[in-house]
Amino acid sequence: MADMQQTIKKGEIIGFNPVFLPHCQSQHFSPTFWQQNNSVIGSAAGRGTTHFIQSEQHKLVLRHYRRGGLIGKILNDQYLYLGLPSTRAFQEYHLLEKMKGMGLPAPTPVAYRVVKKGLYYQGDLITLKIPNAQDIHHVLQTRSLSEQEWRDIGNTIALFHQQQIYHHDLNIHNIMLDDAGKVWLIDFDKCAEKDGESWKQNNLDRLLRSLNKESNKMANYHFEHKNWSLLIDGYKNH
CATH class of the missing domain: 3.30.200 (Phosphorylase Kinase; domain 1)
Structure with missing residues (x-):
């Protein structure tokens, strides 16, 4: 630059x-x-x-x-x-x-x-610093996300994947939501542009494992399987 x-x-x-x-x-x-x-x-x-x-x-x-x-x-x-x-x-x-x-x-x-x-x-x-943003892991400890917010997460991940940006550690801690409702991805250590398509599903699988892991650890974690369906809907219909 x-x-x-x-x-x-x-x-x-x-x-x-x-x-x-x-x-x-x-x-x-x-x-x-x-x-x-x-x-x-x-x-x-x-x-x-x-x-x-x-x-x-x-x-x-x-x-x-x-x-x-x-x-x-x-x-x-x-x-x-x-x-x-x-x-x-x-x-x-x-x-x-x-x-x-x-x-x-x-x-x-x-x-x-x-x-x-x-x-x-x-x-x-x-x-x-991303202004007025909180990682979604902490948001889910306090409230449920709307259907549109789940779709927006999927939509945002799709933006990166369409540009062939591979996120090495796509977990719920590395996705942010600001007070305007915009979704961000953070922590791009060991990330890169990557050819092909097969890694994209592995990226999504990693995120789902992260959500299930946190949900199993916390009694009042606001994540249900139907939320994942909304995220995938947002991802596929970008």
């Missing part, structure tokens, strides 16, 4: 869009820096902690890349460095940039950082 700038120093590579975060530096990827400036407005626990930041002009989301599973216990946040284009931060930033160009409802990328340490690297990503 024409607006993007990049800085490289001492094994640290930062790419950023100065429209959203002018003069982006190492400190902007440090939760401590933002905490010291009383700019942390919230956080979310997952594989690591995601921080929500109020900068001078924008609300931001700061995420440090961490591994899951058994290997995550050994190499918590370290990844083998095979060149900048192969890093998770670089790939997610540029995929988000491409999806914005397609008009898809995904977060706007602000900045990424890759820090090389020997054979390994660590990475961070900053995006714009």
Whole structure:
């Protein structure tokens, strides 16, 4: 993108869009820096902690890349460095940039950082916070979705699939609903453009497993099988 700038120093590579975060530096990827400036407005626990930041002009989301599973216990946040284009931060930033160009409802990328340490690297990503949005997992804990909302979720997933965008972890936590009723997808780590059709059904199956899992864990989770039929109806009739 024409607006993007990049800085490289001492094994640290930062790419950023100065429209959203002018003069982006190492400190902007440090939760401590933002905490010291009383700019942390919230956080979310997952594989690591995601921080929500109020900068001078924008609300931001700061995420440090961490591994899951058994290997995550050994190499918590370290990844083998095979060149900048192969890093998770670089790939997610540029995929988000491409999806914005397609008009898809995904977060706007602000900045990424890759820090090389020997054979390994660590990475961070900053995006714009989606205004007045909540993940649908939390919505379902408090209320039922309307028939149209279920269809809109399916319709939104279809938008991404029609552009051959594969979401590696399509679960109910990574689908957002804003206060205007718009559906968004988030967390595009390890996602990519992907050829073919067969993976699309696997994507939907993963989402259904996620809904069933959460429904089985919580007594008052507002999900029924008929809701899934509405979602699929929205998906197929986009």
